[in-house]
Amino acid sequence: MRLATLRDGTPDGRLVIVSPDGGRWAPAPVGTLQQLLEQWDEAVPACAAVTTFAEPLDPQALAAPLPRAWQWLDGSAFDSHGALMDQVFGISPERTGLPLMYQGLSDRFYGPHDDVPLPDAALGIDFEGEFGVIVDAVPMGTSAAAALGHVRLVVQINDWSLRALAGPEMKTGFGWVQAKPACSMAGIAVTPEELGGQWRDGRVCLDLLVDWNGDRFGAPNGAAMAFGFHELIAHAARTRALPAGTIIGSGTVSNANFREVGSTCIAERRGIEIVDEGAARTGFMRFGDTVRMEARLADGRAPFGAIAQRVVQAG
């Protein structure tokens, strides 16, 4: 099942069901995605029974599938990303063997084609390509094995970052607030089975294709997570119950052969430059720059649709 949210002037928008080819939609029998997630088992059969899609889907009309969420917990599960970022920030944070995770802003997620307003290009504007999952209610203390059954939807996320603020915030030990403005989400949230064999061991085993200003920047594969999403969920739920609609992020998709496959954030390329050449030479984004992010199944379909958006000066 493929779900999307049409803008309708309300904060949560209007839930629709998207055709397998992504080109059309039908009304959902539940008003919003949050409502569906709160009553998944009862409400999902009626959604799954929708097989006629009469309306053409305008990607510009899409909000994020979940335009706001009660909780957004972003992991950093790709080891090659972490190692490069330590180079960029000039830090050696302690690694505990546990997943890395922070809580980010969740009161708004930009839609896939929204302009993204940020205050100052000198702050080091960067994209971060991620996969994510949305869970139903997860009790405190849920095991990783049990957590897999709470994954209701898989999503694709651009976790906007301000790199000039990120290193200093890490060094306080408090984590990020200013360095992490609102994220964007691709327009379509899919149930795991829509990914077929590419949903495996709690991982989205697809290349994430990222273009910056129209040029391919990277295409690493999501399979390389050091922890699967089920393990990230269990980590998050160790001391808290997770409300339905909690979104868990993979962290920036990154592969160890980053010189071949490229990166899904600029900071990582700068880290490679520091390692290889002694200094970073790639700059961060400028106002007006665009980024496009998309994953494709073997048959060529983009299960999440594409994020394709532009950074603009906040006014």
Place this chain on the structure above:
Amino acid sequence: MRLATLRDGTPDGRLVIVSPDGGRWAPAPVGTLQQLLEQWDEAVPACAAVTTFAEPLDPQALAAPLPRAWQWLDGSAFDSHGALMDQVFGISPERTGLPLMYQGLSDRFYGPHDDVPLPDAALGIDFEGEFGVIVDAVPMGTSAAAALGHVRLVVQINDWSLRALAGPEMKTGFGWVQAKPACSMAGIAVTPEELGGQWRDGRVCLDLLVDWNGDRFGAPNGAAMAFGFHELIAHAARTRALPAGTIIGSGTVSNANFREVGSTCIAERRGIEIVDEGAARTGFMRFGDTVRMEARLADGRAPFGAIAQRVVQAG
């Protein structure tokens, strides 16, 4: 004006207006506190016009004034607390001269008399007494001077912490997830003018009286914040717009003369013991332990009511 939320079986409860003596309530003309915060200027006159309070207030029936919020950003604005915590965790985090702040769990706040379920007493269960403010919508880039006008309500918070997890999470640079379970809130949220001259320079200039298992543990004053709430709000809003209903916390109330006034968290007392005696001897909370937190005006009234609750094993 004094506002509270009665449990009614819904996640957001039912907003009521509380009498000046805290003993009675009247229905509010707006359903929930979140709704009021989203339409403050339009809706507050009708709330302020309520002057007859027919119903006796049962403190046990109170939820947190805002039982869930779109955002909870907790500062750490008391310097004497930070210095002692560095002792406890054995760390020397970098200080930037900017406010310290992390984003915490906001999908639920416990009411003032709720039992607080936690998974394991070996995790170092600790209370943290704080003051907080609730804002209406704050645009990105709002100045500290302008932020003061966005403070609609003042609240009192117990920021539950798991100390065995806190130090290791700080050392990752990602901040806290597991170390910060859901917080509790005193039952009554007040508009700043209810505090009279004790709301001053964006600070709650009241002693916060904390009792652990019935014994006075500390009574430091909230005036000692190194940054006022308006400065914390501006810090939070530098790269994000804050939705109406965002709660901003002061961090653990602490005074430099902590040996005289005591502390509002156990970890701080342990820090003092480490400084004075070379090792901590006060243990953390055990299941069944209680904590009470209350501030009082000059006339003896407790503007926020009291937090008085018990820690229990999650089951």
